[in-house]
Amino acid sequence: MSEQTRSxxxxxxxxxxxxxxxxxxxxxxxxxxxxxxxxxxWSWLTTLDHKRIGILYMIMVMLFxxxxxxFALLVRLELFAPGEQFFGPDTYNRLFTLHGAxxxxxxxxxxxxxxxxxxxxxxxxxxxxxxxxxxxxxxxYIYMIGAIFALYSLVTNAADTGWTFYTPYSSSGSxxxxxxxxxxxxxxxxxxxxxxxxxxxxxxxMRAPGMTWFKLPLMVWALYATxxxxxxxxxxxGITLLLLVLERAFxxxxxxxxxxxxxxxxxxxxxxYSHPAVYIMILPGMGIISELITTFSHRNIFGYKFIAFSxxxxxxxxxxxxxxxxxxxxxxxxxxxxxxxxxxxVAIPSAIKVFNWTTTLYKGSISFSVPMLYALSFLFMFTxxxxxxxxxxxxxxxxxxxxxxxxxxHFHYVMVGGTVMAFIGGLHYWWPKMFGRMYNxxxxxxxxxxxxxxxxxxxxxxFILGTQGMPRRYWTYPEQFQSLHGFSSSGxxxxxxxxxxxxxxxxxxxxRGRVVGSNPWGSLTLEWTHATSPPEPHNYPNTPVVENGxxxxxxxxxxxxxxxxxxxxxxxxxxx
Amino acid sequence: MADxxxxxxxxxxxxxxxxxAQQRESSKLGMWIFLVTEVLFFGGLFTGYAIYHSWYxxxxxxxxxxxxxxxxxxxxxxxxxxxxxxxxxxxxxxVDRVKAAVWNLAATFALAGGFMVIKYIEYSHKxxxxxxxxxxxxxxxxxxxxxxxxxxxxxxxxxxxGLHVLVGMGxxxxxxxxxxRGRFGASYHNPVEVAGLYWHLVDLVWIFLFPLLYLxx
Ligand code: HEM
Ligand SMILES: [Cu+2]
Numbered sequence: 001m002s003e004q005t006r007s008x009x010x011x012x013x014x015x016x017x018x019x020x021x022x023x024x025x026x027x028x029x030x031x032x033x034x035x036x037x038x039x040x041x042w043s044w045l046t047t048l049d050h051k052r053i054g055i056l057y058m059i060m061v062m063l064f065x066x067x068x069x070x071f072a073l074l075v076r077l078e079l080f081a082p083g084e085q086f087f088g089p090d091t092y093n094r095l096f097t098l099h100g101a102x103x104x105x106x107x108x109x110x111x112x113x114x115x116x117x118x119x120x121x122x123x124x125x126x127x128x129x130x131x132x133x134x135x136x137x138x139x140x141y142i143y144m145i146g147a148i149f150a151l152y153s154l155v156t157n158a159a160d161t162g163w164t165f166y167t168p169y170s171s172s173g174s175x176x177x178x179x180x181x182x183x184x185x186x187x188x189x190x191x192x193x194x195x196x197x198x199x200x201x202x203x204x205x206m207r208a209p210g211m212t213w214f215k216l217p218l219m220v221w222a223l224y225a226t227x228x229x230x231x232x233x234x235x236x237x238g239i240t241l242l243l244l245v246l247e248r249a250f251x252x253x254x255x256x257x258x259x260x261x262x263x264x265x266x267x268x269x270x271x272x273y274s275h276p277a278v279y280i281m282i283l284p285g286m287g288i289i290s291e292l293i294t295t296f297s298h299r300n301i302f303g304y305k306f307i308a309f310s311x312x313x314x315x316x317x318x319x320x321x322x323x324x325x326x327x328x329x330x331x332x333x334x335x336x337x338x339x340x341x342x343x344x345x346v347a348i349p350s351a352i353k354v355f356n357w358t359t360t361l362y363k364g365s366i367s368f369s370v371p372m373l374y375a376l377s378f379l380f381m382f383t384x385x386x387x388x389x390x391x392x393x394x395x396x397x398x399x400x401x402x403x404x405x406x407x408x409x410h411f412h413y414v415m416v417g418g419t420v421m422a423f424i425g426g427l428h429y430w431w432p433k434m435f436g437r438m439y440n441x442x443x444x445x446x447x448x449x450x451x452x453x454x455x456x457x458x459x460x461x462x463f464i465l466g467t468q469g470m471p472r473r474y475w476t477y478p479e480q481f482q483s484l485h486g487f488s489s490s491g492x493x494x495x496x497x498x499x500x501x502x503x504x505x506x507x508x509x510x511x512r513g514r515v516v517g518s519n520p521w522g523s524l525t526l527e528w529t530h531a532t533s534p535p536e537p538h539n540y541p542n543t544p545v546v547e548n549g550x551x552x553x554x555x556x557x558x559x560x561x562x563x564x565x566x567x568x569x570x571x572x573x574x575x576x
Numbered sequence: 577m578a579d580x581x582x583x584x585x586x587x588x589x590x591x592x593x594x595x596x597a598q599q600r601e602s603s604k605l606g607m608w609i610f611l612v613t614e615v616l617f618f619g620g621l622f623t624g625y626a627i628y629h630s631w632y633x634x635x636x637x638x639x640x641x642x643x644x645x646x647x648x649x650x651x652x653x654x655x656x657x658x659x660x661x662x663x664x665x666x667x668x669x670x671v672d673r674v675k676a677a678v679w680n681l682a683a684t685f686a687l688a689g690g691f692m693v694i695k696y697i698e699y700s701h702k703x704x705x706x707x708x709x710x711x712x713x714x715x716x717x718x719x720x721x722x723x724x725x726x727x728x729x730x731x732x733x734x735x736x737x738g739l740h741v742l743v744g745m746g747x748x749x750x751x752x753x754x755x756x757r758g759r760f761g762a763s764y765h766n767p768v769e770v771a772g773l774y775w776h777l778v779d780l781v782w783i784f785l786f787p788l789l790y791l792x793x
Pocket of ligand 2: 278
């Protein structure tokens with residue numbers, strides 16, 4: 001925007017957005033879903049309230065984040081120095097497999113959609129609930145059953161195949177508990193499908209009056225695109241894992257060359273799901289980033305439609321690139337070239353988003369609130385992760401660095417530097433909405449700093465290791481890699497400490513943080529402008545009627561807090 | 577006013593929907609999406625079938641010959657008829673002829689049961705002579721290498737389909753009981769309608785399975 005249009009915008013009449021107050025006309029406190037939905041454990045386990053189901057998911061998913069994190073620290077401890085430190089190769093193989101499987105299937109895939117998506121999607125479109133509340137609760141129980149299968153594998157003989165379960169090792173080579181963990185992932189898939197199905201119908205059918213498609217917050221667009229992938233890709237993983245179970249249990253021979261089968265077929269099936277699955281992980285994160293960047297720049301998002309449609313573009317193109325995981329597995333030269341080309345295409349919509357976010361920052365009045373710190377680190381680290389994805393998509397580079405630490409670093413930059421940063425940023429953003437209380441800013445910032453520094457120490461070193469030829473999934477290494485591996489392992493401890501402090505900060509904030517009003521950040525989406533913190537059991541006393549776009553910061557001044565309530569975080573008001 | 581509200585909020589309307597139309601459209605869309613996931617689920621098997629068929633046409637042709645196409649044909653007719661009776665049940669509910677709907681649902685259930693009986697006859701014969709998947713294969717009458725490949729697909733595809741028939745039978749039985757108890761009528765029969773969609777898909781999958789397994793010889 002030029003200076004002139006800026007000042008013109010400033011002169012537009014700006015209506016203040018009314019924020020619902022904590023008490024009703026009679027001075028009685030409004031109901032809230034935490035207290036008034038029932039206080040017993042039973043009331044939580046049978047709840048149909050999407051907000052409570054989101055919190056149920058949060059408890060389990062964060063638990064598995066912790067478990068997966070412990071495995072990761074054990075892996076890094078073993079790699080602190082060459083030779084056997086704590087575990088031999090067999091234990092090491094189990095550790096990295098469990099780390100990967102837990103983090104992918106139990107943590108990162110359900111993280112944003114099932115926790116934050118469940119909580120905010122109906123609120124953001126002005127609905128009372130998702131379209132199928134019972135299916136929503138069922139998906140949580142299915143998640144629990146899948147988790148039990150995975151835990152069963154963990155406490156019996158674990159698994160050592162890697163999270164990718166490649167045949168023929170998984171079907172006939174490994175003597176570990178592969179079947180139960182595979183069945184676990186199979187079952188978890190249904191939980192994810194049901195969440196996706198629910199979201200698609202909810203977005204189509206449950207929007208409040210006036211909430212047209214282009215007034216949807218970008219988080220909703222992102223969750224919608226994610227849901228499409230969940231629905232279209234996950235069944236293929238389901239059938240693939242089922243085939244693997246049948247192969248291992250009954251020797252059907254589909255993946256066994258000795259019986260006329262083909263092990264590489266498994267890789268095709270697996271990546272047909274798992275490449276789109278990486279977008280199940282990142283797309284909702286991108287949705288969160290759109291919310292955070294615009295809210296904390298106090299500026300309308302740049303290129304709303306580009307961001308919305310690029311989510312859909314990513315969802316569609318992501319089905320056409322699975323072969324880039326198999327450049328060295330023996331495909332035809334033509335297939336390899338095609339997949340390489342398409343991989344470059346899929347980076348375009350991601351880049352569009354990054355440019356739009358950056359442009360939104362330009363001349364915004366940025367406040368460095370905790371969620372924004374995570375959003376900015378996302379921009380930085382996701383860009384590194386995405387660009388190195390392009391290196392990997394280039395054939396001539398990939399044949400050298402495939403299955404090295406370069407790949408490990410790439411996907412951690414996108415998954416942790418991208419998805420996890422967005423997820424944690426989102427948690428910090430919606431936390432006061434969920435609990436009506438604010439966490440301590442100082443310790444939240446300290447946690448962020450530790451995570452940021454620790455993460456980059458851990459994984460930047462791995463790019464260098466990879467280019468020097470360090471292969472992934474090895475329990476030891478030659479002397480020459482010691483300093484980089486040692487550096488990486490130290491970083492992982494710093495990051496682990498950061499996550500620990502973050503967890504404690506959030507928990508303490510939810511329990512006894514400062515009480516805040518309905519809209520402490522001055523956001524403009526419905527959950528902030530029309531619902532109390534915490535929201536009522538049925539979200540809105542009256543179904544909101546939507547007139548403005550979700551980010552009309554130049555038309556509206558959010559009234560930051562309701563009168564008579566404790567003030568917000570001492571933040572610069574949207575100075576314009 | 578209060579009366580109007582009661583009329584707008586009948587018992588079957590869940591609280592989070594604003595009206596019955598929204599509820600009906602939501603459940604239909606939900607079922608369509610579920611059917612898409614089913615198509616993709618079976619799609620994995622169909623893709624595997626296509627790949628292996630193109631690699632080993634001789635196995636598939638030789639092994640397909642030992643299936644009894646007449647049984648498959650009968651089953652095809654049975655399922656198509658059951659789709660018809662299900663559709664009739666919905667029609668009868670739309671015109672509020674609940675009794676007729678109950679009879680049609682009962683016929684659907686019986687036909688599905690007949691399908692499973694014939695499948696049982698086929699399966700037990702195969703178990704008997706050893707026409708089994710993978711490493712359990714012990715039949716001697718097919719003269720090509722690796723004939724078990726065909727039977728791996730045969731059992732996985734018909735097995736998964738049979739499982740869907742069984743689930744469908746459970747759902748039909750439940751709908752039958754509820755219809756008989758007068759829960760559904762002209763104003764509300766969403767569950768019957770969406771279960772019908774599911775049942776047509778189960779039928780459709782079989783219509784593909786039948787020629788691919790029985791008629792390629
Ligand atoms: C800009 C877009 C991206 C491109 C071009 C890209 C490209 C690639 C390529 C070519 C590989 C295969 C490397 C090899 O095995 O030799 C790969 C691996 C991987 N990528 Fe990406 N990627 C992108 C974004 C993402 C995102 C957003 C995620 C997850 C949030 C992700 C997660 C992964 C994972 C988990 C692997 C390794 C899987 C394994 O072998 O265990 N990528 N990526
Ligand atoms: Cu990929």
